[in-house]
Amino acid sequence: MLTFIFRRGRKVNLSVLRVILAEMRKNYKQFFFTYYTVFWVLILPLGNGLLYYFMYLPFKKTNISFEWLGNALNMDVTGFILIGQLLYAFFMSNLVAGAIFDREREQGTFEMMLLSPANRLAILLGNTFGASIRYLWLMIGTLFFFSFSFNVGIQINDFAAVFLSLLLSFLALLAFGLSLAAFSIQSRRGGLIAIACQEPVAYVSGVVVPQNAIPQTLAQTGYLIPLAIGLIALRLSLLGGALLQDILFLLGSLLIMIVVYVVLAHFLIKFAEKNAKKKGTLALF
């Protein structure tokens, strides 16, 4: 992914990848500025995983009825919720990434980013990716650790299905996060929006309650968010023993979402930058 720009007849190679990596490095250095942060990042997900497990342990003997395309599956409640909470935590990391720009705007560095000729989408991607990759440990490490240690009803028949569900969910949520980050540039209320979105998104995406148990209009709204589709794919492949061909439709939907949200982010950031420069709201807070 390289952009070529001409300057005084000379071809200049502006590497989008370099901007993404620079943003990620900056994010990391800012986040892990003391060793304590590294410690807490490693420890907290374990604590969260334990919390989710024991919170729903009293319902252990109750199976949850999960319906998908007319098939009803009985799933272990703790496993169902553990997967829901973990992917939701990852989704939250993307929401937080959007709010990062609020802080950048306050400290004046946001203007300096936009003063440079760097690709705007690359800046967004680096920020979102940098913030969300920290949660990969939470998502994958904790999920597998607790799944196998506490017997939460894991039933895997196709590892490719699990891997692709995880990968595409991750990328789709990342793309969704990009759009949110671009929107947050426009609104200057990224943090507030992030907080306001938490509970409704968790509900319509079926984080703790299966979507067949919530009003269908709300459930259908949830399908616009990659969290809901990703959760179905992950639950089916991890707890329902689904094969790759069983979830192809879901994986295809996630793939489409990745494209749609990246394109949306691209236009949103252009619009947001132009609008902010028109209104003079890049630095004012």
Next chain:
Amino acid sequence: MDVGIVMEDIVCKDLTRIYESSKRKWVVGEKTIKSVIAVDRLNLEVKEGELFGLLGPNGAGKTTTVKMLCTLLLPTSGYAEVRGLDVVKNANQVRRIVNMVAGGERMIYYRLTGRENLEYFSELYDVPKQKIKSRVSSLLELVGLKDRADDEVEKYSKGMKQRLQIARGLVNDPQVLFLDEPTIGLDVDIAKDIRQFVRKRLVDEQGKTVLLTTHYMAEAEEICDRVGFLFKGKLVALGTPSELSRMLGKFITLELIVQGATEQAVKELSTFGDIEVVSVENVEYMEASALKIILHVTSDELTPQTVMRFEKFGAKVVSLNVRKPNLEDAYIHLSKRQES
């Protein structure tokens, strides 16, 4: 004979910026829109390799002008170009050849080291990878931060942060540099170092075009080739510092320290047509309170008369300094004229 062609690096034609803010009473109430003209039909040309000072009080439109020129703000109307590139249509090309440094302690990452900050911004400007290390090191040396390069910025003093900001503004080796109040809040000696650095290293040695905004008149007088006075978004005077100082023409400046003067006495002075009261401030002189009064008089023959006028009101002139008007006098004179 070698005749160099001097080009204009910055051109503004009727450049205007209006800020609009809307407020609604409650949620569904009537919406009121308030417009503020920050920059009003500004016409300006800055030559290649020139250090140009844009002066004016707070809210005069200096920062807004700089932001429009470095593509951070869209003009409401008018036109501006940097090195022949339209700041709106060719914004991306403009961003490659300009940079901006603002006063204060913002615009850098406190949790990163000085070196990491510069490396990060070099990446954003697509500085060739093999050049980043050497350029960052030389910039750190240039601004005197080589020994503290690997310390986190949060451990830097105010002056060090400002010097790092200047280094950040140079990572892309810009041809045109905008300095927006770069010495604001700095100690006198650090501010002087920065002024000398800008004049000698950036302009004289490297030939960069610098547009400096400031409300410190002495700063502009010391280093600028030309200055422009901006009041309420309008450019009201333009010239070299000495040209503008001479603008007061026949006036001479009297600096008096007066004890026992009342406000009435000062007011009385301003009723005389040949005396203009420029400023009055409370000071302490020989452990007693006094007024420092700056006056413009049309002739030095009026000096003894002025002293006598004070004495008539029972006040005592304890110090008197007669000098030629400087840029600050011209600025105050113009601002008073604009306000009236």
